[in-house]
Amino acid sequence: MAYNMKEIVAQKPSRFTSGHRMCAGCGAPPVARMILRALKPEDHAVIANATGCMEVSSFIYPYTAWTDSYIHTAFECAAATLSGAEAAYKSMKKQGKLPNDEHTKFIAFGGDGGTYDIGIQSLSGAMERGHDMTYVCYDNGAYMNTGIQRSSATPKFADTTTSPAGSVIPGKMQSRKDLTEIMEAHHLPYVAQTIAYMNFKDLYEKAEKAIYTEGPTFLNVLSPCPRGWGYPTEDLMTINKLAVETCYWPLYEIENGKYKITYKPAKKLPIEEFLKPQKRFRHMFKPGNEWMIEEFQKEVDRRWEDLLRLEEMSNKE
Amino acid sequence: MGIRERLSGNEAAATAMKQINPDVVAAFPITPSTEIPQYFSTFVDNGQVDTEFVAVESEHSAMSACIGAEAAGARAMTATSANGLSLMWEMIYIASSLRLPIVMSLVNRAVSGPLNIHNDHSDAMGARDSGWIQIFSETNQEAYDNLIMAHRIAENKNVMLPLMVCQDGFITSHSIENIELIEDEKVKEFVGEYHPEHYLLNKKEPIAIGPLDVQTYLFEHKYGQAEAMRNAKQVILDVAKDFEKMTGRKYGLFEEYKLDDAEIAIVCMNSTAGTTKEVVDDLREKGIKAGLLKIRVFRPFPAEEVAKALSHLKAVAILDKADSVNGAGGALFEDVTSAMYINKDNVLASSYVYGIGGRDTTTKEIESVFNDLIEDSKKDKIENPYRYLGLRKE
Numbered sequence: 001m002a003y004n005m006k007e008i009v010a011q012k013p014s015r016f017t018s019g020h021r022m023c024a025g026c027g028a029p030p031v032a033r034m035i036l037r038a039l040k041p042e043d044h045a046v047i048a049n050a051t052g053c054m055e056v057s058s059f060i061y062p063y064t065a066w067t068d069s070y071i072h073t074a075f076e077c078a079a080a081t082l083s084g085a086e087a088a089y090k091s092m093k094k095q096g097k098l099p100n101d102e103h104t105k106f107i108a109f110g111g112d113g114g115t116y117d118i119g120i121q122s123l124s125g126a127m128e129r130g131h132d133m134t135y136v137c138y139d140n141g142a143y144m145n146t147g148i149q150r151s152s153a154t155p156k157f158a159d160t161t162t163s164p165a166g167s168v169i170p171g172k173m174q175s176r177k178d179l180t181e182i183m184e185a186h187h188l189p190y191v192a193q194t195i196a197y198m199n200f201k202d203l204y205e206k207a208e209k210a211i212y213t214e215g216p217t218f219l220n221v222l223s224p225c226p227r228g229w230g231y232p233t234e235d236l237m238t239i240n241k242l243a244v245e246t247c248y249w250p251l252y253e254i255e256n257g258k259y260k261i262t263y264k265p266a267k268k269l270p271i272e273e274f275l276k277p278q279k280r281f282r283h284m285f286k287p288g289n290e291w292m293i294e295e296f297q298k299e300v301d302r303r304w305e306d307l308l309r310l311e312e313m314s315n316k317e
Numbered sequence: 318m319g320i321r322e323r324l325s326g327n328e329a330a331a332t333a334m335k336q337i338n339p340d341v342v343a344a345f346p347i348t349p350s351t352e353i354p355q356y357f358s359t360f361v362d363n364g365q366v367d368t369e370f371v372a373v374e375s376e377h378s379a380m381s382a383c384i385g386a387e388a389a390g391a392r393a394m395t396a397t398s399a400n401g402l403s404l405m406w407e408m409i410y411i412a413s414s415l416r417l418p419i420v421m422s423l424v425n426r427a428v429s430g431p432l433n434i435h436n437d438h439s440d441a442m443g444a445r446d447s448g449w450i451q452i453f454s455e456t457n458q459e460a461y462d463n464l465i466m467a468h469r470i471a472e473n474k475n476v477m478l479p480l481m482v483c484q485d486g487f488i489t490s491h492s493i494e495n496i497e498l499i500e501d502e503k504v505k506e507f508v509g510e511y512h513p514e515h516y517l518l519n520k521k522e523p524i525a526i527g528p529l530d531v532q533t534y535l536f537e538h539k540y541g542q543a544e545a546m547r548n549a550k551q552v553i554l555d556v557a558k559d560f561e562k563m564t565g566r567k568y569g570l571f572e573e574y575k576l577d578d579a580e581i582a583i584v585c586m587n588s589t590a591g592t593t594k595e596v597v598d599d600l601r602e603k604g605i606k607a608g609l610l611k612i613r614v615f616r617p618f619p620a621e622e623v624a625k626a627l628s629h630l631k632a633v634a635i636l637d638k639a640d641s642v643n644g645a646g647g648a649l650f651e652d653v654t655s656a657m658y659i660n661k662d663n664v665l666a667s668s669y670v671y672g673i674g675g676r677d678t679t680t681k682e683i684e685s686v687f688n689d690l691i692e693d694s695k696k697d698k699i700e701n702p703y704r705y706l707g708l709r710k711e
Binding site: 044046048055056059060061062064066067068069070071072073074076077080081082083084085086087088089090091092094095097098099102104121122124125126128129 | 340341343367368369371372373374375377378381382383384385386387388389390391393407408411415517518519520523524525526527528529530531534
C-alpha cells in the first residue's frame, strides 16, 4: 500500500500524547510520534528512553506522555535496559507466562549523547547479542539537555558551550562520528538513516521496517534543536529539508548489508544553504573564514561519494 | 531429608539459582564470582532451567538488563564481585529506587586499587547505603540457604527491594564443603511464583517507570524505600521461620555464639565467624568467657537487637574487613557502636580493621583480639579504639 500520511494519522492515533514539555520547534517529538505510528495498532510496545531532553520532558512524575509501557533508568544504558526487558519477554513467552496472542515490540530512544557517546558500549553490546529490538537515536548533534555541549555527533566548526567559537579556536575542531556506519559494522539485519521530511514518508517506512524486522535494528534520525542550532522554531521542517538536499544528512538504509540511498537530491544544494540559517555556524560566514565552509563542503562531498560507492558495491551481483 | 553434597560456595550459589529457575540472568564474569554465571550457563544450555541468560558486555549492563527484566515482570538474578559491583553503582541505586526485587550473589572481594582479586568486604560496604538488603553468609551452606530465602524476602509486598547475598571470595566461594541441598520440588514450592502487581509486559495496563522525580515527590519516594527496609526485618524473620520448618536450619538477624554469659565478644561477618567460633571454644576451655555475635543481616541493620545482645558485655571488638578510610573505624563498628549508644550500653568497644585484600586471619590473631579485650576490661577504658589486625608493622 502506498504511503499516505493523512490516512496513517487518521487510522493510527498518536501513542505519544500532547502535553509533554519539549521545546517548540524541537525535532524529536514528531520523530517519536511518527515512529510509534509505525507500530501495528494491536501490538503492545515497551519503550526504553535514555536520560536526555526527551526523557525529562515527557515523564515528569506523576505525568507521562507515553501510552505504551515505558522505562527510563539512566543515561548510558537504554539499550541494556531494553535488552533485559526483551529477554524477559522471550523467557516468559517460552514458559507460557504471557498470553500467546499478544505481541510486544521493543523500542529504545536515545539522543546523540546517550547513543554516540556515553551509551555506545551498551548499544553495541545489545545489538551484538541480537535482541529483537529497534534502537532509535534522535541526533540533535550536541548534549542539549545539559545546555548545548559538544558531542561526537556535533559537526565540525559548530559553536557549542564546550567548543565555543573563540578567537583562537573557531568552534569544534573535529568531524562528526559516523554512527550509522558503526552500527552497520555490527552486521545488523536493518540499519537506516532518516529524518522527518517529505510528509514523514521516509521516516515512517524505515521505522516500520526496523520495528518489524526480526532482530536488532537501528535508526539514526537527525532531529534539529532550535536552541542548540539557533534557528526560528517555525523553521524546523526547512532545516530538515536543507540537511537532506545538501546531502549533509543522506537518507539511506542497509538491509542485510545492501545499501540503498532512499533519496537522491536532483540537484545537490551547496552546504551554505544548510549552515547559514543556523547560529551555531554564524562565525563561518565572517570574512576570512571561507576556508571553513570549503572544508565543510569537502567533507560532506567525500562522505556522499563514499555512500554512493557503497551502494554500488553492495548491490553488485 | 535433604541431599548430602560437597560443593564450593560458587557451586552452592549456582545450584540455588538453578533450583530457583529465574526468568532472566544477566551477568559479566569477574573473579571470584565468575564460576556462578559459568555453571549457570551450563544449566541454560543443557535445558535444566527456563532462564534467558543475557551475556552482557559489562556489569553496568548486567544491572541495567536485570532492571529491564525485573520491571518487565520477570525474576532477574545476577552475580558479581568488587569492581563489578563498583561499575554497577549507578544502577544498583536505580534498582532499589524503582523497587525491583532483583537478587544478586555477591562474592566479596577487595575493590581496586591497586588491583587485588582476594577477599575483603570493601565491595559490599560501598553498597551499604544503596537501598539493597544485604545478607552475609559464613559458610557455603549459608550462601545457599540465604539465596533460597532471598526472593521470598525481596518480593514481599511490604518490602519490594533488591537483595544481595554475600559470601567471602575464595575462602568460601572456592572451598568445597559438605552441604545439605533441598530437593528441587521443595525449593520450587518454597520460593513460589512471582506475580508482580505492575509490569511493563502487561498489555492491559501499560506503565511508565523511572520518571523525572522533582522536589515535590522524591523525598516521599525515598521515605518509602526506608520504610520498606524497616519492614524487611520482620519479613526476614518470618521467612526464616518457614525455612526452618522445611530444613530444620534456624536463622535470625544475627547468630549469637556462646554470647549469653560472655564477658568479652567479637562482632564480625562471613567466614571469619567460623575462625572466631574455634577460638571461642578454646578460650571457654580455659575458663575465659568469650563469645561471638555474627551479623547475618547487615541491611536492614538490626540496631536495637544487636545493642541488646551486647549490652551485658565488659568489652566488645567489632571486626571490619574493609577500611572506611575515615579516621574513625569501619562501617560495622560505626553501626554497632551507634546502636549501643542509643541503647545506653555501657560496654567498651574497639574497631579492628582486618583481612584487607585477602590477608589471612588466623585463630592466633583472633585470640589476640580477645586478649586485648581482657586487657581493656582490666583497665576499664579504651586507649586506642581504632585498631588494625594482621597488619605488618615494618
